[in-house]
Structures are given as C-alpha cells and as structure tokens.
Amino acid sequence: MQKRPSCPMLAAMEIAEAGLRYRMRRALRQIGEQHRQLREIHDGLGAAIASGERREARDAYVRYRHAIGAHFELEDQVFFPALHGLHPEEQESLDALGRDHGVLIAALQTLAPLLEESALERFGAAFDAFRRDISQHEQREEALVSRITDEA
Ligand SMILES: [Fe+2]
Ligand SMILES: [Fe+2]
Numbered sequence: 001m002q003k004r005p006s007c008p009m010l011a012a013m014e015i016a017e018a019g020l021r022y023r024m025r026r027a028l029r030q031i032g033e034q035h036r037q038l039r040e041i042h043d044g045l046g047a048a049i050a051s052g053e054r055r056e057a058r059d060a061y062v063r064y065r066h067a068i069g070a071h072f073e074l075e076d077q078v079f080f081p082a083l084h085g086l087h088p089e090e091q092e093s094l095d096a097l098g099r100d101h102g103v104l105i106a107a108l109q110t111l112a113p114l115l116e117e118s119a120l121e122r123f124g125a126a127f128d129a130f131r132r133d134i135s136q137h138e139q140r141e142e143a144l145v146s147r148i149t150d151e152a
Contacts, residue, residue, distance in 0.1 A: 020085045027079040034071045041067055042131065049124040058115055065108060072101040083148065093144050100137045
C-alpha cells in the first residue's frame with residue numbers, strides 16, 4: 001500500500017492529483033473513441049457527397065456537427081481543466097486549443113447553406129478544407145499530450 005504523507009495538506013493534494021489523473025485518463029479513452037466515430041461519420045459524408053446523396057449528406061453533416069460539439073465539450077469541460085490542474089505551465093497552449101474550438105465550430109456552421117446548392121461540389125471542397133484545419137488542430141493536441149506524457 002502507498003504511504004500517505006503525514007501532512008494533511010499534502011495528503012489532500014495527492015488525492016486531488018490522483019483524481020485529476022483519473023479524469024484525464026478516462027477522458028483520453030473517450031477522446032480516442034470519439035476521434036474514431038468522427039472519422040466514420042466523415043467517411044460517410046464523403047461517400048454521400050461523391051454519390052450526390054443530398055439527404056444522406058445532410059444527415060451526416062448534422063451528426064458530424066453534434067459529434068464534434070460533444071467532443072469539444074469533453075475537451076473543454078473535462079480534459080483541458082484536468083491537464084491544466086496537473087500542468088498549469090501549459091495554460092497558454094490549452095487556451096489556444098480552446099479558442100480553436102470556437103473558430104472551428106463557427107467555420108463548420110458556415111458550411112450548412114452550401115448543402116442546399118444545386119451541386120454538392122462546393123460543400124465537398126469546403127468540408128475538405130475544414131477537415132484539414134481540424135486535423136492540424138488534432139495534431140497540435142496530440143503533440144501537447146505526448147509532450148506532457150513524455151515529461152511525466
Ligand atoms: Fe480539440
Ligand atoms: Fe480532439
């Protein structure tokens with residue numbers, strides 16, 4: 001069994017830190033699963049655009065928007081605060097990633113009217129550009145997580 005520090009303040013801090021680590025690990029697992037789901041929806045959306053299936057493209061777009069909203073919420077509400085609690089020196093990078101979320105959601109919303117155009121090409125091109133932006137965001141996130149885990 002692990003020895004608890006004799007100072008109650010230190011013991012409380014250790015418990016809080018263990019709680020943050022637990023939340024971070026849990027969130028990391030959920031985030032991995034969400035990334036997988038997002039890629040699936042994205043593939044479905046790509047197929048719907050390629051075959052000109054407007055209704056399916058609309059459905060996939062709505063699903064994608066909800067899924068990405070839930071994903072950003074998990075990161076903003078649980079994952080980033082837990083990371084910040086363990087690594088306050090990363091505040092700037094975490095704030096920047098949180099700001100990206102707002103920009104990306106706004107960009108995704110501007111795509112909705114393109115789904116109503118007679119051809120889906122412009123929507124397809126704009127969605128591909130969005131995917132490139134989001135994958136850069138994910139790379140920055142992953143780089144931060146691996147930097148932090150490497151240091152641990
Ligand atoms: Fe993110
Ligand atoms: Fe993410």
